[in-house]
Amino acid sequence: MAEKRVVIGIDGAPDCENAIRWGAAEAAARGVGLHLVHAFVWAEFKVPLGASDVAPGLWAYADGIVADALELARKFEPGLPVTASRADGFPAAVLLAESRCAELIVLGSRVSGRLVGLLVSSTGMELATHAHCPVVVVRPGVDLAVGSRVVIGYDGSPAADAAIDFGLGYARRHGLVARIVTVLAEDEDDDHDLTAALRAHQDARAAEFIEVTGHPAELLLEWSADAQLLVVGSRGRGGFSGLLLGSVSQTVLHQAPCPVAVIPRSAVEVPDAH
Numbered sequence: 001m002a003e004k005r006v007v008i009g010i011d012g013a014p015d016c017e018n019a020i021r022w023g024a025a026e027a028a029a030r031g032v033g034l035h036l037v038h039a040f041v042w043a044e045f046k047v048p049l050g051a052s053d054v055a056p057g058l059w060a061y062a063d064g065i066v067a068d069a070l071e072l073a074r075k076f077e078p079g080l081p082v083t084a085s086r087a088d089g090f091p092a093a094v095l096l097a098e099s100r101c102a103e104l105i106v107l108g109s110r111v112s113g114r115l116v117g118l119l120v121s122s123t124g125m126e127l128a129t130h131a132h133c134p135v136v137v138v139r140p141g142v143d144l145a146v147g148s149r150v151v152i153g154y155d156g157s158p159a160a161d162a163a164i165d166f167g168l169g170y171a172r173r174h175g176l177v178a179r180i181v182t183v184l185a186e187d188e189d190d191d192h193d194l195t196a197a198l199r200a201h202q203d204a205r206a207a208e209f210i211e212v213t214g215h216p217a218e219l220l221l222e223w224s225a226d227a228q229l230l231v232v233g234s235r236g237r238g239g240f241s242g243l244l245l246g247s248v249s250q251t252v253l254h255q256a257p258c259p260v261a262v263i264p265r266s267a268v269e270v271p272d273a274h
């Protein structure tokens, strides 16, 4: 299998500048390479691009996006092995394929241009639901160095267990305090201590454990006010099985000002682990 790397989906500056900054720093911290990929959607539209007048311009534009992203990544992390390419296809399909052999996929949360913005946010949702590795969505225009904590939403589900591992690893690599937040429902009996097993976790010794009662997404966001990263699973313990992305993960993806890492179920259940 190819060596694992951090992959960033790029669709043009300035909106993915922060995603590049975040992804490059994380690749360096993990000691792995970085790959930048731009999905060239025009290849999917069944128009004869080859012979048309617009094709060279579209390709040149796409190649410009790739070149600019490469330059930014090199500026942010000189010395980091970086590759970049244009891949024919829709962003979700291109990035889902990449996620099979990536350690992590990083996306910007929107791009300029309303239509493309929609496309990208649906890409983010699609990836957070189906990717084979963790997905981090990074908002443009926010200061990534603000905040001193990694906040992990923990509801006892398998995806939340994976969120714990991811969040504690990130905290260790970046010298941040991990805060594990469990929100109990008003009527939930709290004699089963959800976090009991976690407290024995080697990396969790220095972590803060917060247990509060109320609305999960709201309280998770409140306790993330000083977060550099918020980590959740794509699904939790409850909800409607018809939902592919749980309501808590959807809400924090849309509303958290800091980068959000989602650990998809498809990244937790490794299909060839036997």
Ligand SMILES: Nc1ncnc2c1ncn2[C@@H]1O[C@H](COP(=O)(O)OP(=O)(O)O)[C@@H](O)[C@H]1O
Pocket: 152, 153, 154, 155, 157, 159, 160, 163, 181, 182, 183, 184, 216, 220, 231, 232, 233, 234, 235, 236, 237, 238, 239, 240, 243, 245, 246, 247, 248, 249, 250
């Ligand atoms: N009550 C909660 N307290 C803390 N974190 C939570 C809580 N509920 C959900 N989360 C976080 O959000 C993720 C997604 O859960 P959720 O959106 O509730 O999905 P579902 O609808 O399947 O329960 C979980 O893996 C967990 O990280």
Ligand SMILES: [Mg+2]
Pocket: 155, 236, 237, 238, 239, 246, 248
């Ligand atoms: Mg839930």
